[in-house]
Amino acid sequence: MQQQATDTVDRSHMTVSDEVAIQITKMNKWYGNFHVLRDIDLTVHRGERIVIAGPSGSGKSTMIRCINRLEEHQAGQIVVDGTELGSDLKNIDKIRSEVGMVFQHFNLFPHLTILENCTLAPIWVRKVPKKEAEATAMHFLEKVKIPEQAHKYPGQLSGGQQQRVAIARSLCMKPRIMLFDEPTSALDPEMIKEVLDTMVSLAEEGMTMLCVTHEMGFAQAVANRVIFMDAGQIVEQNEPKAFFNNPQHERTKLFLSQILGH
């Protein structure tokens, strides 16, 4: 359905470098007795656009939330931009300010205007002067095509607009990596495109992205790698063409037939 929107992707800046952005080795996580993530190994190079798919409850959200420590892993190692995620709070804050995250339910701050939403973290975390932060915020709001809403409150915007603001808010921190957790699944169909377009243009600029999404059109157009997760494991990963046309595992085939079937 959304495939047409992403046909004309400009790939000139989508270059994957050798530099490692995220290195996950043998990562395990439990909720009580429940083993959510099992031996996750994943290396993400700078400039990669990775789409993560898998059935509901397979641990996709948990995995990407471990990358910025919204969830704590219990075994294994996560290194982001050369900094290891441990119990050291300084490291966590450093990583969080360099990794942007976009949530399914936007999570904008309803008591602040759009502009304040975008300038808050740069001002208080990065200590950017207010004027400069506002200029940056307006720049990114223009990029997501809603500068005219800058002085409204989130409650006055549509879902698609709110999600674009959420993306702009993350970008204002000048992150080197962006995480997306089902950014379009809470949106009405007619708003999905505007958000995907924003994500495509981000990919076109060479941003390192990890997207949990079921928008397979987006995956085919933008991703350089698709990861399939099931029951807390990475079952299969491949470049999009091979992944969709020639899935190796039964579980992948089943999942793809369910999601693309009708």
Place this chain on the structure above:
Amino acid sequence: MSDTHAQTVAYVRETMVEQKEPPLSQSGAYKWIHENMFSTPLNVILTVVSLFVIWTVLSHVLPWAVMGIWDADSLAQCREIRDQLYGADASVACWAVISERWNQLLFGFYPPELYWRPVLAFVLFLAAIAPVLFASVPRKMLWFSAAAPFVLYWLLWGGSLWGPIAVAAGFALGAVVMRFAAPALGALAGVLLAILVPLLYWFLISGPLAGALNAVIPLELVNVRSNDMGGFMLAMIIGVSGIALSLPLGIVLALGRQSDLFIINKCSVFFIEVIRGVPLIVWLFTASLLLNYFLPPGTNFDLMLRVIIMVTLFSSAYIAEVVRGGLAALPKGQYEAADALGLDYWKSMRLIILPQALKISIPGIVNTFIGLFKDTTLVVFIGLLDPIGLSNAIRASTDWNGIYWELFVFIGLCFFIFCFSMGRYSLFLEKKLRREHR
């Protein structure tokens, strides 16, 4: 309509016809009364009974209040005047007790030649809370609000101005330590140091420092002891201090109760449950009697100060629970978004979580404040002369022996005005915030 049809319809009326008043049976007061008071037989009966009750009460109270006597020196004189004017069996109020004891009801036994000080303090107090209550007042005024507690203390109790200034300097010292030590030592060590340094300063340095400064430049007012304060002034001092101090303390307790840190969490829970689970009057007796046993003999720890501390602790436990409700009502996504942006705990609380949680909690917070303000009347049981205590004293005097209602009506009315305004302010704030955020 007429715009769109002007080209297609042959005849269009050029001028609007005046709208007619709806018929009498459908309009205004008549319709309202009919619908709301006489719509069904049951409704008719209820209306009639209610009107009768209201009339009965008013027909007794209104003449009593309106015909009341304002000018007399004692109850006996009041009765004489009444006999002359209305006859011996008329029931009229003797408001004269209020006009005659006006100053006492307001100030207690504050020295009359110094009345200007509490009056000035009250005016300054109004100026100081204005910027806190209303966003339209210039923000710079908040500096005055911050300084006000120290100035007000000086005005009310007198003594050297250097005392409050030296105490205030402790807070500034804490802020400076926080500003420069926290980045170097990390948040927790910074906070601890920012608490420890001022405490040391207050215990060791601030007293001698104030004395020395006063010796160089004396800025002194005549001392007034707490025992001499009473009436509404006392209720205001206890109530306002309690309110101003219990809000921050309550917020800290609420955060403590939410904290993952075991010790802090358990301490907060223990404190809240213990304070809440025991009647205020017990805490007040504790303040007035028991503390004397624990404090070293000879220390004369001001009773009013002890009461303020107890009232503050008591209402902070309630505030904590109200704020906890607000914190729990926030979606988890707000915490996560703040974390994901790299805001540390204190910043995310201050900038994201608390503004929203407090907004939700406004009705509960103001409710607690109203309760606190009315509960200040309990101090009468430990011998402080709040308005109720004074009314007892007045009724015990030979001049006014036998008078009841007038004093209680007056005191009740004053408390009602205070509490009602707080309630109205809460509504105003809720409406304003709702308008702003949607």
